[in-house]
Amino acid sequence: MLRLLHLSAPLLARSALKRKSFMSIILFFLVICWRAAASIAWAVLLLPPSTAIFVILSKFSVLHPIQTISECFSMLTSATAIFSFILLCGVIIMVGFLNFEYYTVIPTIACSKIALFGQLLHPRQLVNSLVHCIMGMIVAWCSAVTIGFRYETLGHPCAQTDGYHQMCLNEYHLILLLGGAFVGFSHSLLGVIHNMNYVSFHTVQQYKYLRFKGCLPLVVKCSATQALYSVRNFIVVYYFLGYIPRTWICKTLNLHLGSSAHPLDSIAGLLDLSLLYHLWISATFLLFTWYITLLLFRIFLTEGYSFPVQSSFTEDADHCLPKVLTEKQPMILKFLALQDLALLSQHSPLRRCEVFSLSQPGGHPHNWNAISKECLSLLADLTQRLVAYHDTVATNGRAKSLSSGSERKTSSETSDFMSPRPTSPLTAPFTPDLDSPFMSPALRRLAAPVEQGSPWYGTVQSPHIMRRVKNFLAKRVLIVYLFNKLPEASSQALFADSQAHIWALEGLSYLVQASFSEDQFGVVQTTLPSILSCMLVLQEAVDRHFKLPHASSKPVRSTSSMGDSTYKTLRFALRATLKTAIYRITTTFGDHLNAVQLSAEHRKRLQQFLEYKE
């Protein structure tokens, strides 16, 4: 019997582990997939009104307004319109699916141009671009059919001089299709450059409808301007390379080139205002529907979710906040749990009460212990990361074998595809020879292409060889351009997941503040010394980091882009939150803090806060 038990113990443990991950998957499906599906459904529901507006705008003529309206009505009820509308719905669903597949809550930040190229040429990204290209072409076909008129079909019958009829290529149709493909492709490229797959969380909570309404003007503006730029680029490309697809299409489909009109890759052909307008309006329509899908996805995904703090049923224990907080994967659930923690600590006394409560048999503060432990470990992890980074910078990149340890554990399943995270601090971004500090793994690939197992990861062998190689290559301008570290990129990358730390700081500090009057059993007091010292150590590390060059330079803010640039200022937000969090604790407890066990150094630091001198 005893033996049996002995045997079954690991088995039990394994099945428990399985169950745990299974539960988190269930929660993931319940919450995340449901939200993604709802956002796609709303995007599809919003398609008819946006299509109607597009139809009106594309067919509008100043001279015959009434004719326009009647044309629009007959158009909207025709069979082709319904077919193309179904196609559009399919495209929207596909876009929503891609958003869901590629999104990340931790942005991937390329530290140099070559890393950015690495991201762009990654197979996963190539698939994405190809799909977007095809979808762009489909939307362009739909809009060509909708606009009708001379854009409707690819071939049209044309009369030769001898009266013999044959099919000619309709270049207007072709240029619209190619335009759609080009816009789709550039959308996918810009998505990588502007980190469009990054989903940021807002500090201001709003209801979904109000947030959507507030963002709508921005989406319209972004899609119109982006369409303008894309169409301009497309026209330049078509002017030079337009003959290639044209002749190819003619050959494969056995069509003739119409001899009557101007070929469209000439200046006279492209200076057709109506053509340019139709290109722009269909590109705007395309981008608008896609941006709306993206916006809805972001809004639905980042909506606050209220996890129960504790449950009276054991089978629900895995859905409770302390459990979800400690899970590593999926990252989005962890973020939602942290957000919920920050909100509950601020706004709901009842749920705080549950956090401070003791377990029924036993009387242990399990909830508080789990929450505080997870938050502290997050903060300690950031401190360690900052210290390691600072050390390597201080030793001028000559550190020995730090890189393998500093592999960031935070990469989520969704963000691991675009590799060159700032994996090795060896990249020494702020060394005095700043002319060509570079992504070492990438350079190694060039220097020794044979021995590369994993393309972008690895460790550095000898700094001496690297230095020589670097000096040799540094003379080439292109290489310098490619390998030059983008300023402040490594600082951004270091704080890429700092939203989690911000919530942890807020959650802890508000809970500690509330504990002053609400904590009946004094559960918080036991962890107060470790919370304070953890925050003070982090404060020191952050202060040191901001003394580095580039770390405190403010990034340029781009306003008219759908890419979210919140990650660029996360480090400033973290610094401010950290200081406020310490002040929140010191103002609440005041002189009582003298009774807390702290090291002499920390006490001195804390005194500065008590006197408002930080």
Add this chain to the structure above:
Amino acid sequence: KEMYQSLDFSPPSLSFPRESLKLHSRTENSSKAAFLDHSETLWMRSAAAWRDGGLTGLLNEITNSHPEVPKWLSMSSGCILALLQWVSSFHGSLFPHLTLSSEDMIAEFSQVLNWSDCVVRAFAWHPHTDKFAVALLDDSIKIYNPKSATTPTLKHRLQRNVAVVQWKPLCASALAVGCQNCLLVWHVDPCSLSTRPSAGCAHVLSHPGHAPVTSIAWSPSGSLLVSASPMDTAMMVWDVAAESCVPLQRVGGGGVTFLSWSPDGSHVLASTPSALFRVWETRMWTCERWPCIKGRCQSGCWSPDGSRLLFTVQDEAVIYSLTFTNTPGPHAAVVVADLSETTFSTPDGDIIVGGEIQSLAWDPRGERLAVLLKGDPRAADRSPIIAVFKTRVSPIFELLPCGFVQGEPGAEPRLMQFHPNFRHGALLTVCWSSGRITHVPFYFLSASIPRLGLSGSPTLPHVQERPADFANQSLFTEFIS
């Protein structure tokens, strides 16, 4: 009637004579006229006009350069310009304040009486320490700290016509400044010995169309900053460190003029130039609309626990009160004080007091309410005056007249604020038209023990009563009317 008693803390009483300030008479684009006439090409001028004046500037430029542009172009741009002006004048007739210049607009909606003529234009106590910031007529801000010998002076290219300043709670250094074109957030290192912090210490926060800024409010938890402009229908919620903002837009009102965040952080009062104000709840940022009958909401203040809002309406001499409790349901504002004109006979003769209210201030413990009465500029014997009330918030709301605060002869009160954590009662700081800043203490024993709740309020934690301090001092010199 003014008393001043120094205990262990004596804030400096300052004076800024008007003559001592170096004023500059700069107007917008004034440097342009000093240069010779330009002879640039049309394209250059159009580009410059587009950059400086936007669409209207460009149209103006095209319309005014007759010989160089084709006639149809100048004609059509003239037509578009006229149309735009017509539309904007129509808009202006709906909301008359839109036709004001930015300086007049600040003066109109400021909490400061007669702002444009004021030497001290804004004042702010630090929420936790005894330092304060003073914005002066010459667009500089000075920071006084009784514990330090240096008084940093803040100047910035964009810091013009300062309407409001406020320190960030739970922070030692950040000071937000609302001015004519933007918002500035200064970081004044309390340990630094520099008297002129560089412009690099200031972060500029601006949003197209959101100027002039007439009111700002920090959340008591120090995480968010809201700003309001009468020109912008949206109220901005800033995450200052991230330099990002969320516009909160609602139909109606035609702008936002005055903001006040409740000390417990749960509500924000936002008044508009029309007869309408809103009370936002800060969790999901939804709002309640409160239409007024007569005029716009001029001023407002919150009780320390955030459950009661006192506000005044333009052209009315009463104080209204609104309560915010968790129970939903219809509630209406009630009149709690009538301040219409009354004659008091004093040893110096009869004085007439009462009338329209400029601003309200409630002390952080909720025991004294100061009301700045506008007076009547045409009548000599009706100068502005501060009326003080004794108040109690719980268990039932009480408001009793307590006295008046007057300055030296000829000096009018312009601006007032309570010290956020005065230990012995309440300390009212008043800025006078003469450029003086004085502090009026009210010594009393707190009726209720200060709440140490989770309010995140900057005012609460350290307040402790020390009755022994006053045992043998003559304290009450307030006269009760």
